[in-house]
Amino acid sequence: MACKNLQGETRDLKDKLKNYKAGSIEGLNTFTDALEGEMEGMQIRLAVFGMTGAGKSSLVNTIWKTLYGKESAPAIEQSSGAEGTQLLEDFTSRAGTQNELGGFVFNDTRGFNFDFNNAEENELFRVLYGIVPAGQLIERGEWADQMAEHAGQAAHRLEKPPVADQVHVVLWVIKANDIRFENDQYMHKFDFVRQMLNKEGVTIVTAITHGDKLSEDEDDIKDVKTKAMEVTGSMKGRTFIFANWLGEDEEYDVTHQRVVLKMLHTALACGERSVRSRQVQRKLANK
Ligand SMILES: Nc1nc2c(ncn2[C@@H]2O[C@H](COP(=O)(O)OP(=O)(O)OP(=O)(O)O)[C@@H](O)[C@H]2O)c(=O)[nH]1
Numbered sequence: 001m002a003c004k005n006l007q008g009e010t011r012d013l014k015d016k017l018k019n020y021k022a023g024s025i026e027g028l029n030t031f032t033d034a035l036e037g038e039m040e041g042m043q044i045r046l047a048v049f050g051m052t053g054a055g056k057s058s059l060v061n062t063i064w065k066t067l068y069g070k071e072s073a074p075a076i077e078q079s080s081g082a083e084g085t086q087l088l089e090d091f092t093s094r095a096g097t098q099n100e101l102g103g104f105v106f107n108d109t110r111g112f113n114f115d116f117n118n119a120e121e122n123e124l125f126r127v128l129y130g131i132v133p134a135g136q137l138i139e140r141g142e143w144a145d146q147m148a149e150h151a152g153q154a155a156h157r158l159e160k161p162p163v164a165d166q167v168h169v170v171l172w173v174i175k176a177n178d179i180r181f182e183n184d185q186y187m188h189k190f191d192f193v194r195q196m197l198n199k200e201g202v203t204i205v206t207a208i209t210h211g212d213k214l215s216e217d218e219d220d221i222k223d224v225k226t227k228a229m230e231v232t233g234s235m236k237g238r239t240f241i242f243a244n245w246l247g248e249d250e251e252y253d254v255t256h257q258r259v260v261l262k263m264l265h266t267a268l269a270c271g272e273r274s275v276r277s278r279q280v281q282r283k284l285a286n287k
């Protein structure tokens, strides 16, 4: 019975998300401060951030395979420990008809290194505000250091493009068996990012990958979830733990499918609320 519910719930969620349109979760009539035509042209933008190798690109692929079938894996994953993503990549969801826009876009980003320095922090805000165009190399090294020095801690005040082009929700990916995420320095660094995202009305949804590397002990799983929530500040209902659907696997466990789909649904709802609150702010600022 429980299994039947699980299958049914997963199927319903999948159907709902496959032809998702921006605004459909909260209800288009709730976007009362939208400009004329704005919602028709809106796509919820989700940025995937996290340390290198955390499973960001695999997560994008997992979502695509779960929604559109196992041959659909658009992102490039790391192979044999070499660094994976270096370009900012945009992946747009499919639409119900040819004339429509897909309802959401994922930004797959270059992983942060452990020290999560100022240049990387600056890079985060440039991605967040839609300043790095899709397909651009996310640079590191001297150029990035200069950019960071120039912007300093004011990176979050960079000039911003229209609401539709900014990131609306962040998926922060943490590897369940990566003990480094408990480190104080990472916590401290993250604190600033968290405050800024908060101020911008961008919610962080926490995606804990590599769930297959944990023991099945309930307490261990709870412990990892609690630690991840301490780092990102996500509430319990916005913290998800699962294993990605990896290239070599023919099938993907339905319990993982449900978690991933629920996470996507939660993230899209947060993204819609962020769009709405920015539209309200825009209206107030123009008064
Ligand atoms: N066992 C297991 N392996 C995973 C999981 N998710 C990702 N991996 C593996 O972890 C490695 C890194 O995954 P990626 O998705 O490329 O990581 P990334 O965060 O995109 O890395 P960068 O782009 O370099 O920042 C790959 O070899 C994946 O196959 C998971 O849930 N379980």
Ligand SMILES: [Mg+2]
Residues within 6 Å of the ligand: 056, 057, 058, 076, 077, 078, 084, 085, 108, 109, 111
């Ligand atoms: Mg990647």
